[in-house]
Amino acid sequence: MSQSSIASALRRDAQHNRAHILEVARQAFGNDSVDVSMDAIAKLAGVGAGTLYRHFPNKDALLAALLVLHYESLDDRRVEIEAGESDAGRALELWVEALGDWMLAYEGLPEPLRAACRVESPLTPTCHAVIATTERILKAAQDEGLARRTMTGRDIFFGALAIAWASGATAAGEDTRNVLRDVLKNGWMEPKTAPGGGV
Amino acid sequence: MSQSSIASALRRDAQHNRAHILEVARQAFGNDSVDVSMDAIAKLAGVGAGTLYRHFPNKDALLAALLVLHYESLDDRRVEIEAGESDAGRALELWVEALGDWMLAYEGLPEPLRAACRVESPLTPTCHAVIATTERILKAAQDEGLARRTMTGRDIFFGALAIAWASGATAAGEDTRNVLRDVLKNGWMEPKTAPGGGV
DNA sequence: GGCTATATGGAGACTGTCTCCGCTTCGACT
DNA sequence: AGTCGAAGCGGAGACAGTCTCCATATAGCC
Numbered sequence: 122m123s124q125s126s127i128a129s130a131l132r133r134d135a136q137h138n139r140a141h142i143l144e145v146a147r148q149a150f151g152n153d154s155v156d157v158s159m160d161a162i163a164k165l166a167g168v169g170a171g172t173l174y175r176h177f178p179n180k181d182a183l184l185a186a187l188l189v190l191h192y193e194s195l196d197d198r199r200v201e202i203e204a205g206e207s208d209a210g211r212a213l214e215l216w217v218e219a220l221g222d223w224m225l226a227y228e229g230l231p232e233p234l235r236a237a238c239r240v241e242s243p244l245t246p247t248c249h250a251v252i253a254t255t256e257r258i259l260k261a262a263q264d265e266g267l268a269r270r271t272m273t274g275r276d277i278f279f280g281a282l283a284i285a286w287a288s289g290a291t292a293a294g295e296d297t298r299n300v301l302r303d304v305l306k307n308g309w310m311e312p313k314t315a316p317g318g319g320v
Numbered sequence: 321m322s323q324s325s326i327a328s329a330l331r332r333d334a335q336h337n338r339a340h341i342l343e344v345a346r347q348a349f350g351n352d353s354v355d356v357s358m359d360a361i362a363k364l365a366g367v368g369a370g371t372l373y374r375h376f377p378n379k380d381a382l383l384a385a386l387l388v389l390h391y392e393s394l395d396d397r398r399v400e401i402e403a404g405e406s407d408a409g410r411a412l413e414l415w416v417e418a419l420g421d422w423m424l425a426y427e428g429l430p431e432p433l434r435a436a437c438r439v440e441s442p443l444t445p446t447c448h449a450v451i452a453t454t455e456r457i458l459k460a461a462q463d464e465g466l467a468r469r470t471m472t473g474r475d476i477f478f479g480a481l482a483i484a485w486a487s488g489a490t491a492a493g494e495d496t497r498n499v500l501r502d503v504l505k506n507g508w509m510e511p512k513t514a515p516g517g518g519v
Numbered sequence: 520g521g522c523t524a525t526a527t528g529g530a531g532a533c534t535g536t537c538t539c540c541g542c543t544t545c546g547a548c549t
Numbered sequence: 550a551g552t553c554g555a556a557g558c559g560g561a562g563a564c565a566g567t568c569t570c571c572a573t574a575t576a577g578c579c
Contacts, residue, residue, distance in 0.1 A: 175558080305503060307506060
């Protein structure tokens with residue numbers, strides 16, 4: 122009874138529909154890509170388009186709701202990394218890896234994420250949260266001299282996003298993905314010896 | 321008269337229309353982005369949609385025709401670089417810079433370019449040509465020990481493309497673009513002293 | 520000037536996002 | 550249990566984009 126106010130704000134049938142739509146969308150986006158049409162999702166969920174749009178006013182909102190769920194597991198991973206890894210440099214490395222996987226939870230996801238960083242969208246808050254976390258983990262590494270101060274959390278976020286976009290979910294760019302990840306890593310790592318080319 | 325066989329294969333009015341459409345499209349894509357609709361371009365050019373599609377069977381084909389023109393100036397730049405720069409490492413650097421500009425000739429261009437690398441499209445040949453050139457310039461740098469052998473021309477192409485995509489044409493990511501470009505550069509440069517993190 | 524291959528333009532098929540609104544159903548109150 | 554208003558539902562259809570089809574118009578060779 123004393124659930125959250127959100128739960129009680131929705132009639133029980135609506136709650137069920139909402140959850141069902143999310144589950145169906147998760148599978149549809151996961152099996153194919155975010156290109157699956159809203160109408161198709163409505164049909165798969167056995168509801169009318171109106172119902173779908175009542176719960177999620179546009180496609181980004183649906184994606185955002187799905188991503189918030191995913192974000193929770195990303196945050197769990199963050200806690201895990203921060204707890205288990207005392208080396209701030211290694212922690213950053215693990216975090217960026219987790220970040221890459223998160224961004225590719227659904228094929229085609231990088232595009233709306235990028236858009237959300239430019240114009241307000243339902244995905245925007247999640248993006249900002251991820252950037253802030255990246256910033257924090259980066260700073261810890263910087264404070265220990267394990268990462269250059271030339272980069273910001275935002276830079277790393279965009280770097281990871283760009284790599285996710287370029288390599289996509291298809292296997293086509295497996296090698297390229299690994300190489301670019303390595304390039305990004307080298308990019309933030311503090312050179313052990315002489316400074317390379319600065320900004 | 322003894323122009324190319326292409327010219328004589330088209331009636332004069334068709335030649336004129338084709339050229340006019342190209343010019344209009346160039347301006348439209350340049351002022352706004354590649355999102356300008358085909359219908360809008362047809363209207364701007366004062367022709368029917370049928371005429372537009374007769375000359376360019378789909379949007380990618382139109383983009384490809386435009387890009388081929390741009391590719392010529394990119395190739396001029398390549399010749400210029402190769403002639404004027406004896407340092408193979410510096411040549412690579414200049415080439416990647418030119419590459420970045422070329423990829424952002426029109427806002428939104430990176431997306432179709434990436435798609436063309438995965439599935440056949442009118443843009444595919446141009447992409448392959450650019451990758452091959454990058455490979456060649458990279459190899460020259462590698463042979464002089466100025467670039468790591470861990471990267472391929474394809475990797476650098478995708479790296480540049482990813483950066484172009486992430487920073488877009490809008491000014492929003494000016495800093496990020498520069499930082500990422502630097503990261504990419506550091507990524508291919510042979511470390512002067514001790515080897516950093518390997519693959 | 521006549522004729523035919525070539526070219527044209529725009530209606531409309533198709534697909535996708537999203538809105539609107541008449542009808543249904545839940546569930547609180549009696 | 551029965552009533553009833555608010556919450557929810559579904560799907561027709563508005564709108565925008567890509568691209569096709571074909572009746573009509575035109576260039577340019579005779």
